[in-house]
Amino acid sequence: MDDDIVLNLDTNDSPVRSKLGGSSKKGGRWTERWDFPLAFSTNSTEDFCSARSKRVSKRKNEDVPTAAEPHSRPTKRVRLDPSKQSSIQGESVAPSRAKPAEGTIRCPAHIISSLFSSNPKVDATSAGPAPSTSTSHPSNAPLDVSTLSGLGLDPLLIAHLDSRMSIQRPTAIQRAALPPLLHDPSDDAERRDIFLQSQTGSGKTLSFLLPIVQDLLPLGRLSYMDRSIGTLAIIIAPTRELAKQISDVLEGLLQLRLRPENETPDQAASTRLTRWLVSGLLTGGATRTHEKARLRKGLPILVATPGRLLDHLQNTTSFNVGKCRWLVLDEADRLMELGFEDTIKGIIQGLDGRRRLAQQAMQEEIGREVGGWDWTHRRRTILCSATIRDDVQKLAGTALTNPLLINAAQVDNDKEASRDDPPSSVQFTPPSQLSQKYTVVPVKLRLVALVALLRSLIAQSQTSEGAKIIVFLSCTDSVDFHWRLFGSSSMETTLDIDEDDGDGVPKKAAEDVPIFVTSPLLPNTTVFRLHGSLPTDIRLASISGFARASKDSIETSSVLLCTSVASRGLDLPLVRAVVQCDLPTEGGATEYVHRVGRTARVGKGGEAWSIVAPSENEWPQWVTEKMQGDTRDAKKISLVRVPIEDVLRNGFGGKGREYEERATDVQLSFERWVLSDKAHTELARKAFLSHMRAYATHPSSEKHIFHIRHLHIGHLAKAFALREAPRSITASGHKWKSGKSDTATFGSRKFNSDNARSNIERDIGRNMDTERRMQEAVRAQGRLAKQGGVLMRSGESEFQIAGGEALAKLVRR
């Protein structure tokens, strides 16, 4: 790293404090004076503050600040030239680099904040559209005027929706989709397939589930009807989480009360209507044998992920699916992105094949097939997709017959006449009531900016329900790292490193991994994680824990750290904000809209925050234009820029620029945590490297915004609480800052997993050695300190620990 980073060591008897004179004894560091950050109530900071005061009381020969002097301050670092001070917006000049004026004595005990120096200047003028504070009428809320009864829905279903789900009025997409789907024409040619497109959180799930349930309910009156009839409806979702969620909504619907309150009891007839209507989930979570047994019994409505469904279609003879009347492809664009095109084709062929076989069996009167079934009733397919890209249109061409496009926006704009037109002009936009914000954050500050943002969002919504916040990160390793970092580090973390025998193996035994962690930095908050590499039971437990958190404990907020796996379809109640710490590497503006769509659902409010690097300054304008498409209406979509200083000030509190010191202290506590254990260091390095790899996968059309050569590798390391970039990156030949060709080299190497692995392994080996010397240096520094040495800034050692020749020798050894 080339920017004068100084290791600000926090040892218990740091000479810095004693050198700072009497004031250090009284005032201590800013964290000791940080009684209650402005942004938090007394309760909310209790843990954090008590952690700090415990640490303070541990210090030998130092006084704990008293209540009478909570704001006394230690001597501040010498500022040489106010115009050249550390600043987010400008280049800084490290004080010690400046020549001291003749005759002046240079302060030896001098710590500088590396976090706020050498950051690139952020150009505020090219930062996207002008802020807009106007609030719009919610675009995905239930409609004021329409009623469900006017749409042809069975009164039993209407009563059930009202009493069990508190749903009285349809949303725009439901008003548009229910009439054609509920209408069952006698002429099979009129039974058209449907292409459904609408905004996030607008109630698409009920748009296809209600017609299915209403269609199947009357079949319960057939004398022979029981679950052995087989599968009559299949809903395919791209992920297990989404399939489980749809299955839960379906089960809620199937607990239908079948008799209106005032009707004469006819218990036997009404229970028969639904008793056979069993739903099942097929996602590969259970063993094949168990799934086969359930299929043999019969599952009239099935929710499945594509791979497992095709597997059973091909291999499970008892899977009775020949009479299937409904097929739903939910999140079809995502299915295509995940490479399920051939699987879907295989499923459609499998269903057609099974139907032919069942018909044949019925004609030949073999097997279980019953007479009286209406084989002319063709299967209807519903395809839901946010976008109508080429690949989705191709899938629609394969899967849909004579499709009808239903788009809530078009219906609202009285464009029903053009429903059969190619829908390419329909844009996928976020709900209008969503407040979209972004902040341009120097890369070095990303970690503390995230903490500050979470703190302020949590503090703002300390209502009885707490806040729910989803944070998107680039990759699974980054999610794991941040989750462990938030859960284990504290302001107390010291550099008391475990004695190491040099084998590089962490000395702590593996522990049971919990579902959530808590952090003193995020008071009354539980932190969950979600990514595709977690076992299914952990993934589902994390989602339900996050969704439930506020119900279990009043005033508990919850944060979900996740990858893009959580961007689609998940309907988690009352998510207050979505934070995109890393912008999507795949899917561009569409993925952005899906992610932000986890909040502001069905007419509720919500905030979407994006953390943008200075080199990505063009992104807000770019994403706005993509979302607006041809219908450029500047008032319609705008991202409001919030200065990073405001984010940090709101999160860390304090007067003036005091937030800089607080942010620095938080950063240092993270760095100490990373250094305190080999496993932590490895976690941080892995996250850093995986993040780099993920970043390099931005498509070429976005490289003008997201190019890896624009990133300052040393600064990025800091964002992973590393004090230097892993050597597999910085080692020979990789001149990151200047090298266009080096970037290309990395780009090509990056995709070679063998190279990457051996690089990492080599890197770990080298760093173990570096770590050992670092630890020795730290201990030696501590010994020196006890002997009256001083800690001062210097760039002379590889670890930038100052302290004279003894240390320099030790490090050089």
Ligand SMILES: Nc1ncnc2c1ncn2[C@@H]1O[C@H](COP(=O)(O)OP(=O)(O)OP(=O)(O)O)[C@@H](O)[C@H]1O
């Ligand atoms: N008419 C309605 N009135 C009130 N709430 C509704 C209505 N219809 C659905 N909801 C609720 O709205 C929430 C979002 O619905 P759903 O998950 O189906 O949205 P979606 O359009 O599929 O969103 P996404 O595109 O993000 O998957 C659910 O909690 C659902 O219970």
